[in-house]
Amino acid sequence: MSVNQARLVQTFADLVAIDALSFEEREMADYLKKVWQETCGVTLQEDGAAARIGGTAGNLFGRLNGDPGKSGLLLSAHMDTVAPGRGKRAVVQADGRITSDGSTILGADDAAALAIILEACRELTEEQISHRPVELLFTVAEEAYARGAAVFDLSQVESRLAYCLDCSDRMGSYSAQEPTLLSFELTVQGKAAHAGFKPEAGVNAVACAAAAIARLPQGWQDPHTTFNIGRIEGGTATNIVPDMVTVKGEIRSAVHEDALACWQQTVDIFEAEAGKNGAGIKAAKIIHLTAYHISPADPALRDYQTVLHRRGLEAYAKPSFGGSDNNILVKQGLSGLCLFNPMHDIHTTHEYTKISELVEMTEIVKDLLTL
Numbered sequence: 001m002s003v004n005q006a007r008l009v010q011t012f013a014d015l016v017a018i019d020a021l022s023f024e025e026r027e028m029a030d031y032l033k034k035v036w037q038e039t040c041g042v043t044l045q046e047d048g049a050a051a052r053i054g055g056t057a058g059n060l061f062g063r064l065n066g067d068p069g070k071s072g073l074l075l076s077a078h079m080d081t082v083a084p085g086r087g088k089r090a091v092v093q094a095d096g097r098i099t100s101d102g103s104t105i106l107g108a109d110d111a112a113a114l115a116i117i118l119e120a121c122r123e124l125t126e127e128q129i130s131h132r133p134v135e136l137l138f139t140v141a142e143e144a145y146a147r148g149a150a151v152f153d154l155s156q157v158e159s160r161l162a163y164c165l166d167c168s169d170r171m172g173s174y175s176a177q178e179p180t181l182l183s184f185e186l187t188v189q190g191k192a193a194h195a196g197f198k199p200e201a202g203v204n205a206v207a208c209a210a211a212a213i214a215r216l217p218q219g220w221q222d223p224h225t226t227f228n229i230g231r232i233e234g235g236t237a238t239n240i241v242p243d244m245v246t247v248k249g250e251i252r253s254a255v256h257e258d259a260l261a262c263w264q265q266t267v268d269i270f271e272a273e274a275g276k277n278g279a280g281i282k283a284a285k286i287i288h289l290t291a292y293h294i295s296p297a298d299p300a301l302r303d304y305q306t307v308l309h310r311r312g313l314e315a316y317a318k319p320s321f322g323g324s325d326n327n328i329l330v331k332q333g334l335s336g337l338c339l340f341n342p343m344h345d346i347h348t349t350h351e352y353t354k355i356s357e358l359v360e361m362t363e364i365v366k367d368l369l370t371l
């Protein structure tokens with residue numbers, strides 16, 4: 001199926017030009033509502049995520065009616081970008097790549113997906129080609145541990161298959177697995193005292209935390225689990241024994257139980273080191289994402305493979321350690337697949353996409369919708 005390349009590239013450039021940092025997706029949401037109404041007659045409903053997670057916009061959900069005799073599918077992409085993402089501009093290079101001007105990210109992550117999904121649906125509508133019923137989900141705050149998708153009410157989704165276009169690799173790739181992602185905050189509670197007059201009356205919370213951290217190897221815990229302490233705050237002045245310190249970090253693992261075991265070990269070591277010195281601890285964790293693995297029999301994968309084979313392409317199973325909205329979709333029982341989205345060197349100012357890949361991925365989405 002042919003694709004209107006010029007219009008696709010223009011839509012992509014229009015999307016790139018919109019500032020949409022996580023929690024600041026208002027303008028992007030308004031643009032998408034307008035363009036989907038005008039081009040496909042789709043009304044995108046906005047949920048209450050803005051108030052729940054402290055952003056300027058909610059998740060958008062809508063339906064494009066299709067052949068009721070065919071099974072429906074959900075197409076999903078995220079509206080937000082990472083920093084530096086203000087004042088982005090799409091620059092078309094002579095070799096067919098599209099880059100930023102070098103001072104910002106490009107935001108093909110995930111605007112390329114937004115452009116592809118729109119163009120695919122728009123062309124099927126214009127050409128009056130029979131297609132599967134489509135549900136659309138455009139989320140906020142994916143880059144912040146998928147917090148937008150996490151509060152979206154998935155019970156309203158009728159499709160059993162979902163495609164989330166957010167995997168950065170090469171044509172035909174998909175995320176074969178995505179990890180559990182757990183963030184934590186440990187507070188060590190000691191006792192303040194004057195550091196010069198009566199230090200023996202104090203319990204040094206910083207020293208307790210340091211002793212615990214020294215026992216916790218950072219980085220890889222095993223071939224599929226990482227541990228990182230990313231922030232420490234504590235104490236008030238150089239002449240006061242510090243009574244409190246907070247330690248923040250994250251654990252990610254391809255095996256959910258191993259992430260939980262790593263967390264338990266962390267708490268045990270903090271408790272032991274604090275206990276030795278008469279300090280207490282408070283431990284809090286948030287499990288943002290739960291690990292999943294795509295089985296070869298997965299129905300969404302089967303359809304993707306069928307479409308790729310027809311084009312002479314092979315599916316490529318990429319192990320991802322990033323996590324995406326697809327973790328949420330799979331956890332809620334959908335057969336969800338995180339598909340290739342044409343984006344490279346993401347989260348850097350060197351990020352780029354290729355026009356040829358934007359076009360080919362639009363064809364693939366059209367093929368999935370007409371399968």
Ligand SMILES: [Zn+2]
Pocket residue numbers: 078109110142166
């Ligand atoms: Zn992304």
